[in-house]
Amino acid sequence: MTATDLTRLGIAEALDGLARGAFSARELATAHLEAMAAARNLNAYITETPEQALAMADASDARRAKGEALPLDGIPVAVKDLFCTKGVLTTAGSRILENFVPPYESTVTAKLWAAGAVMLGKTNMDEFAMGSSNLTSYYGPVVSPWRAKDDPRPRVPGGSSGGSAAAVAAAIAMGSLGTDTGGSIRQPASFSGIVGLKPTYGRCSRWGAVAFASSLDQAGPFARSVRDAAMLLRAIAGFDPQDSTSVDCPVPDYAAGLDGDVRGLRIGVPAEYRPAELPEDIAALWDQGIAWLRDAGAEIVDISLPHTTCALPAYYIIAPAEASSNLARYDGVRYGLRVPADELTEMYEATRGAGFGAEVRRRVLIGTYVLSAGYYDAYYNKARRVRALIARDFAQAFQRVDAILTPTAPSDAFPLDAPTDDPIRMYLNDVFTVPASMAGLPGISVPAGLSRAGLPLGLQVLGRPFDEPTVLQVAQALERAAGFDPLGALAPALAPAK
Amino acid sequence: MSLDKDMVRRIAHLARIRVADDELEPVARDLERILGFVEQLNAVDTEGVEPMTSAVAMTLRQRPDVVTDGDRREEVLANAPDRAGAFFAVPTVVE
Incomplete structure (x- = not known):
């Protein structure tokens, strides 16, 4: 098997090959490290960790040799x-953490x-996960490894987990971890032609993940197949006493029951x-997608989620409010960047002024404003009331249906040089993903086809809280019907004709 | 919603973020746009609706009040931009 073949395997296939002794974990890691070095033009990784990767691969081979895989x-x-x-630079895509080396490991990575x-490295992202393009x-x-048919301009991978999505699409990682606050896993999965899953809020621990908006942040996997x-979800999910909103309920073997059977399911x-x-x-x-599911035996049900259009404006109050509070910790005192000044307040202001980029600054300022005296009720509490209505819409819908099918994003991947002067235009990328985030529901984006321009498009499946098994089942039915090649960016000649 | 430069200066100070004078105007316009966008929520009837506090209905857990961690001074200080012995060092606050 060539190194290229090794990087193109799925996780299940790779585990099979490792078990048969067809190749070693070290060979698998080496193939990926070489592919990463050859694909540095994508800028998918902020830090590559070849030493850790090889050491972890050797330890893996040793375990397997002892029959303890x-x-x-x-x-x-x-x-x-x-x-x-632990011991590996962790920047959150920000200058303010350009030198931060954590003395501890996040729960989901530890799991x-x-x-x-085996850890290949740390991937690039929008600063503090604030963005939908990886441009911040x-x-x-x-x-992105993808290009439009008749337009050579480089494309964004989506964001904020842009590096994690591009790495999987470019076969320089077999899978990856991202976080999704308002769509930061699902939208880049859609743009990059791969699968991205945002679990139910509370399913995966937030401990050790740099906080953006704590009532919304959730870790989840990217991969090239639903299985x-x-x-990956099974490995990272589960109760963690260190996260006060982690939910203590059993983690099923998500892959075991997965057969794409949607007969009798009601799809909203x-x-x-x-x-x-x-x-x-x-x-x-x-x-x-609706037709595929109907053909596979699902029942299609028209539903209404009346407060859908309120989700994005409510999100742009709640998320910045939480961010302004969470990001108060970056003060140049305990870790991260410090811009020296003679006086303490000046040091804070100089450090944060230099350390935060334009989008982060914008959101912290908005959050500070909506939480400030006299505005708290009009903005923040109003948004939290609307959030309750959004959650109620979903709860009512899920009395009638088992899952909901929508597009993931309102566009395909835009060029890197697309105008970004209007923040609202960028925010609209998340119009279909934010509502489920507000309600804390699980959602997945499955690559389902190509746009008119020849770029990937995803479909989104949403489910009831902690019903990832049904979400995955519907996603696999779509995956099977679509027959999309998630490595299509690497072999344009083999990409589905359009 | 209109925001003037003084308001931006005031918010920036509350947030402890230095914004250069020549940036106050463009920042004000960005913030106005966002506040204009979220204004549509005023049209939503939320009479009698309780503000949502948690994405998943739950009561916060309590754990036994015992020490579970600690004695990590060097780790805690490892990333300090400046330290003095066992302390984080900052510019003089009190003469």
Whole structure:
């Protein structure tokens, strides 16, 4: 097997090959490290960790030789640079953490390593996970491996987990971890032609993940198949006493029951996700997805989620409010950047002025404003009341349906040089992903087809709290019907014709 | 919603973020845009609706009041931009 073949394997196939002795974890890691070095133009990684990767791979091979292989033993993965990794630079895509080396490990990464996975490195991201393009990273934009048919301009991978998505799409990681606050796993998965899963709020521990908006942040996997995503989710999910909102309920073996059988399931199709300005190719793909599920034996049910259009404006109060509070800790005193000044307040202001990029500054200022005296009730409490209505819409819908099908994003991947002067235009990227975030629901994006321009488009499946098994089941039915090649960016000649 | 430069200066000071004088105007316009966008929530009837506090209905757990961690002074100080012995060092606050 060539090194290229090794990087193109799925997780289940790779585990099979490792078990048969067809190749070693070290060979698998080496193949990925070489591919990473050859793909540095994508800027998907902020930090590559070859020494750790090889040491972990050797330990994995030793375990396997003793017959003690773990569930993900030897699988090379990438980790969003938002997760604290002990002894490895963790920047959150920000200048203010350009020198931060955590003395501890986040819970979800610790769980991955405890399952035998091998760390390839830390991936690029929008600064503090604030963005939908990866353009706000202090460490430069990530370039998607995908190109449009008749337009050579480099494309964004989406964001904020842009590096994690691009790495999996470019076969320089077999799977990866991201975080999703308002769509930061699902939207880049859609743009990059891969699977991205945001679990139910509370399913995965937030401990050791740099906080953006604590009532929304959730860790989740990227992979090139629904089954692989299910395997990664099982490894990272579970109760953690160190996260006060972690939920103590059993973690199922998500992959074991997965067969894509949707017969008898009721699939909701919300009218509000079809605004007049929805691009035709996206509307057509959604219709195709509905037809696929109907053909697979599901019952399609028209539903209404009346407060859908309120979700994005409510999000842009709640998320910045929480961010302004969470980011108060970056003060140049205990870790991270310090810009010296003669006086303490001046030092804070100089440090934070230089350390935060424009989008982070914008959101912290908005959050500070909506929480300030005299505005708290009009903005923050109003948004939290609207949030309750959004959650109620979903709860009512889920009395009638088992899952909901929508497009993941309102566009395909835009060029790196697309205008970004209007923050609202960028925020609209998350219009279909934010509502479920507000309600804390699980959601997945499955690559389902190509846009008119020849770029990937995803469909989103949403489920009831902690019903990831149904979400995965519906996702696999779509995956099977779509037959999309998640490595299509690497072999344009083999990509589905359009 | 209109924001003037003085208001931006005041918010920036509350947030402890230095914003250069020539940036106050463009920042004010950005913030106005966002506040204009979220204003549509005023049209939503939220009469009698309790503000949502948690994405998942739960009561915060309590754990036994015992020491579970500690004695990590060097780790805690490892990333300090400046330290004096066992302390984080900052510019003089009290003469």
